[in-house]
Amino acid sequence: MGLLSGYVIYSLSFLLIYIALATILHLQFSITGIVNFGLVGFWGLGMYLFALLQTKLALPFLPALILACALVGMTALLLGRVILNLDGQAILVGTLAFATIIEYLTTTEKWATNGVMGLGTIKMPFDFGRSTDQVFFLLILLCLVLLILYTAKLKTSPYGRLLLSIKDNEVLAQSLGKPTFRHKIIFFTFTCILIGFFGALSAPLYNYIFPRMIGPGVTFTIWIALMLGGRTRLLGGMIGIVATVGLFDYFIETVVPIPTQYAEMVPNFKFALYGLMLILILMFRPLGILGDKKKEGVK
Amino acid sequence: MTLSTFLSSTLVLGLLEAAPLVLAAIGFTLIYRLNGFTNVAYAENITLGAYFAVIFNSLLGWNFYASIIPAALLSGLLSVVTYLVIFRPSFRRGVGKTELIILSVGVSYFIRYGSRILFGNDLFNFNFSSTSYLKVFGIGVTNIQLICIGLVAVISIGIYFFIYKTNYGEKMRALADNEELAMISGINPTKVSLLIWFIAGSSAGLAGLFYGSFSFVSSSLGWNMILIVIMVSVVGGVGSIRGALVASAFVGIVTSAVNLLSSNSLYGDIVLLIIFIGILKVRKVRV
Numbered sequence: 202m203g204l205l206s207g208y209v210i211y212s213l214s215f216l217l218i219y220i221a222l223a224t225i226l227h228l229q230f231s232i233t234g235i236v237n238f239g240l241v242g243f244w245g246l247g248m249y250l251f252a253l254l255q256t257k258l259a260l261p262f263l264p265a266l267i268l269a270c271a272l273v274g275m276t277a278l279l280l281g282r283v284i285l286n287l288d289g290q291a292i293l294v295g296t297l298a299f300a301t302i303i304e305y306l307t308t309t310e311k312w313a314t315n316g317v318m319g320l321g322t323i324k325m326p327f328d329f330g331r332s333t334d335q336v337f338f339l340l341i342l343l344c345l346v347l348l349i350l351y352t353a354k355l356k357t358s359p360y361g362r363l364l365l366s367i368k369d370n371e372v373l374a375q376s377l378g379k380p381t382f383r384h385k386i387i388f389f390t391f392t393c394i395l396i397g398f399f400g401a402l403s404a405p406l407y408n409y410i411f412p413r414m415i416g417p418g419v420t421f422t423i424w425i426a427l428m429l430g431g432r433t434r435l436l437g438g439m440i441g442i443v444a445t446v447g448l449f450d451y452f453i454e455t456v457v458p459i460p461t462q463y464a465e466m467v468p469n470f471k472f473a474l475y476g477l478m479l480i481l482i483l484m485f486r487p488l489g490i491l492g493d494k495k496k497e498g499v500k
Numbered sequence: 501m502t503l504s505t506f507l508s509s510t511l512v513l514g515l516l517e518a519a520p521l522v523l524a525a526i527g528f529t530l531i532y533r534l535n536g537f538t539n540v541a542y543a544e545n546i547t548l549g550a551y552f553a554v555i556f557n558s559l560l561g562w563n564f565y566a567s568i569i570p571a572a573l574l575s576g577l578l579s580v581v582t583y584l585v586i587f588r589p590s591f592r593r594g595v596g597k598t599e600l601i602i603l604s605v606g607v608s609y610f611i612r613y614g615s616r617i618l619f620g621n622d623l624f625n626f627n628f629s630s631t632s633y634l635k636v637f638g639i640g641v642t643n644i645q646l647i648c649i650g651l652v653a654v655i656s657i658g659i660y661f662f663i664y665k666t667n668y669g670e671k672m673r674a675l676a677d678n679e680e681l682a683m684i685s686g687i688n689p690t691k692v693s694l695l696i697w698f699i700a701g702s703s704a705g706l707a708g709l710f711y712g713s714f715s716f717v718s719s720s721l722g723w724n725m726i727l728i729v730i731m732v733s734v735v736g737g738v739g740s741i742r743g744a745l746v747a748s749a750f751v752g753i754v755t756s757a758v759n760l761l762s763s764n765s766l767y768g769d770i771v772l773l774i775i776f777i778g779i780l781k782v783r784k785v786r787v
Contacts, residue, residue, distance in 0.1 A: 290537075291734070291780050295780055298727060298731065301727060302770050305766040306770065309764050309766050425605075425609075469621075470617065473609065473613035476612075477610050479603065484589060
C-alpha cells in the first residue's frame, strides 16, 4: 500500500467527503429544488458537535456520531420549519445566514470550541496501527457508495417522484392532496443529517478543527463543482469535484512543483479559475459537463 | 456607563456604521428591482470601489475627496461591464433565477480572487491630509467620518429624487414593473438598464470607499458586507429606498449596541442574522 499512504490517502479521503457533499446537494437541489447555501453550516455543525462530544464528554465514536447527527437533524428541522415555506431566494439567504451564524459561534464560544485556537485532538474510531488511515478511507468509501446507490434508487421510487413533483409544481402536488411542506421539511432534515454525518466523519481526518475551515468557501466550492459536473445527473457531483478540488487541491498542490514564493498565490488563481469555469459553464453549457440525459428523472 | 451615554453612543456609532450600508443597499435593491435576482457579484463592486479610490489616493497621491469621483465612475463602469458581458447574455439565454444567483457567485469569485492576484493579499489605508477629532453628544468621531455621513446623506437623497421625481426614474420603475409594457410605451430597455447598473455600481463603489475609509481596504471588504446588504434589501422591501434606509439604520444601531455590551463584535452579526431570519418568516416576504 505504498502508493496509498500518508498524505495521499488523506487527500483522497477528503475528495470522497466532498463528492458525498456534492451528491447530497444534488439530492436537495435537483430533487426537491431547495437551494441550500448553508451546506457548510450543517457540515461544520456535525463536525464540531462530534468533536465536542468526543473530546469534552469523552463519548466513544458511535454514540458521539449518532448524537451529533441527531442534533444536526433537530437544527435542520427547526430551520426548515422557519424558512422552507418561503420562496427560493429567501431560503437561499436564510441558509447562508444560518451557516454564517454557525461559523461565528464556533469563533465566539471559546469555552467550548477554543475559538480560533482550534479544537482537538479528535481520535480515529479504531486503531489498526499503520493502516488505520486506509481502513478509515474504506469506511468513507463505503458510506459514499451507499449514498450514491440511495440517490440512484430514490429517483425512480414513488417517494422520489413525489419529491420531483413538488419541485416541478408545488401547487399542483398540493391540489393532489400531498402535504408538500411536510415532505419538504422531512427530506431537508434527512439530507442535512447526511451532511452532518459526513461532517462528523471529517473531524477525525482533520484531527484538529478550526472555525476558518467552515467558511462559506466550502459551500460555494461544492456548488461550483456540482454545476460544473452537471446538477441533474447522479454522477455530476463526482465529476465536478474531481475537476475542481481533485485537480487543484490534490493534483496541482501535491504533484506540480510550485516555487515557495508563489505558493500563497495558488489559492487566488484556484478560486479565480473556479469562478471563471462556473461563468463559462452556466453561460454555454448550463447543464454541466455531463449534460442532460432524456431518460433521467420524471418528465 | 450610564444609560444616557450608552444610548447616545449607540446612536452615533450606529449611524456611522449604517452610513455606507445605506448606499450599498440602495444599489443592490435597484438591480434586484430591475432584474429580480440576488446579485452576489455586487460584493465585488463594493470592494473594487475602495480599490479604485486607493489607486488614486494612495498610489497616485490624489486628495481623498478628489479620488471619490473617479472611483465612483470606474465602479459604475465595472458594473455596466459585468451586466453587458455576463448578465445580459445570460438573461437572453434564459438562465433560471437560481442559476443566475450561482452565476453571480462565480462572477464574484472571479473578480475577488482576480483582484487579489493584481493587488496582492495586503491591506491598504487611505491617506488623509488632515484628521481632527470632534465630539458629538460626547462621542469622539473624526471629521472624516462626519464628512462621509454628510456625503452619504446627499448621495442617497440624490438617488431617491432621481428615481421618484425624474423622467428617467419613472422609465426605470416602469421597466422594472413590466418590461413588455414599458417597451410598447417607447422606453428603450437597454439604455435604462445600463443606467440602473451604472448607478448601482457607483453607489456600491462609494459604499466600499467610505467603509474602507473608516478602517482599511482588503479584498474581502465587500464579501464581508454582502450578506447584511442582501438582508437589509430583503427586509427593507425590494426596490424600496426608504426601507433600505430604515433597515440600515436599524443594523447600525443594533450592531453598535451589541458591540458596546460584549467584547466580541461577531455577536452583533449573530444577533442581526437571527433577527433577520425571524423577519423573513414573519413578513413572509416574496423576495
